[in-house]
Amino acid sequence: MIITVHSYKGGTGKTLLSLNIAAMLANRDKKTCLLDLDFRAPSLGAILKTGKSEYWLNDYLNKACEIGRVLRDCSSYCIAEGKLFVGFANPSTEAIREMASKDRKWEMEALCRLLLLKKSLLERLGFDYVIFDTSPGLEYSSMNTIVTADFVFVVTTLDKSDVEGTQRMIREFYELFNKKTWVIFNKTLQSFLPLERKLESLQLPIVEAIPCSCDILSSEEAYFFASKKPNHIFTKTLQKIVSRIS
Ligand SMILES: Nc1ncnc2c1ncn2[C@@H]1O[C@H](COP(=O)(O)OP(=O)(O)OP(=O)(O)O)[C@@H](O)[C@H]1O
Numbered sequence: 565m566i567i568t569v570h571s572y573k574g575g576t577g578k579t580l581l582s583l584n585i586a587a588m589l590a591n592r593d594k595k596t597c598l599l600d601l602d603f604r605a606p607s608l609g610a611i612l613k614t615g616k617s618e619y620w621l622n623d624y625l626n627k628a629c630e631i632g633r634v635l636r637d638c639s640s641y642c643i644a645e646g647k648l649f650v651g652f653a654n655p656s657t658e659a660i661r662e663m664a665s666k667d668r669k670w671e672m673e674a675l676c677r678l679l680l681l682k683k684s685l686l687e688r689l690g691f692d693y694v695i696f697d698t699s700p701g702l703e704y705s706s707m708n709t710i711v712t713a714d715f716v717f718v719v720t721t722l723d724k725s726d727v728e729g730t731q732r733m734i735r736e737f738y739e740l741f742n743k744k745t746w747v748i749f750n751k752t753l754q755s756f757l758p759l760e761r762k763l764e765s766l767q768l769p770i771v772e773a774i775p776c777s778c779d780i781l782s783s784e785e786a787y788f789f790a791s792k793k794p795n796h797i798f799t800k801t802l803q804k805i806v807s808r809i810s
């Protein structure tokens with residue numbers, strides 16, 4: 565299954581959730597692949613401290629290599645025996661500018677490459693789950709990841725413009741492509757009862773609300789929070805989400 569983690573606005577928690585969901589799936593003995601498809605601001609390489617890659621996802625989309633040359637075994641980040649492979653985006657300034665200058669024709673070809681990638685990862689390489697961490701908004705590159713996905717998690721905060729943008733994206737885009745979508749409200753306040761009523765009134769396919777946690781903000785290894793703090797409300801809520809898909 566391909567899961568795209570997307571949002572309308574930036575900074576909602578896509579990368580944090582993608583990485584922790586991928587690690588949780590791998591810990592459940594699912595062969596999992598996490599791809600950094602945020603070419604605007606690649607971040608997984610810095611978080612996982614993997615250094616320079618010989619090939620990047622940029623090269624795969626540019627038809628310069630096959631996906632096997634891009635994926636790196638990051639299973640050592642799992643607490644159990646799980647298998648976690650990661651594909652990184654090139655973080656160099658030159659590569660970011662190059663990807664930002666791609667035209668519509670290139671993006672159409674990139675969509676074909678992504679659809680091929682889906683087949684290779686699920687059928688040939690036998691991955692159970694592939695998580696796409698994406699850029700926010702409605703740019704072509706993000707739209708391509710949504711078209712390719714079987715399932716979309718949209719991560720939003722309770723910020724009014726974020727909620728309205730999310731509602732619009734679902735109505736005008738995801739539904740058009742018939743994508744199964746779940747909305748994750750992230751960084752909510754802890755008091756759940758008034759929040760629950762508020763969320764109900766939005767009439768969105770809400771899966772869970774994840775509280776904003778100072779423990780995450782103050783943690784030196786925030787992006788590995790779930791494996792470090794298995795009993796934390798953040799981890800328990802993500803576990804519930806993962807149980808629904810696995
Ligand atoms: N529930 C939460 N509680 C506290 N901090 C959080 C929570 N979720 C995310 N964060 C923090 O918010 C910041 C942004 O998170 P992250 O980088 O995952 O967002 P993003 O959606 O991937 O951003 P971008 O759109 O720029 O790629 C990080 O510092 C992260 O640790």
Ligand SMILES: [Mg+2]
Pocket residue numbers: 578579580602607697698
């Ligand atoms: Mg991100």
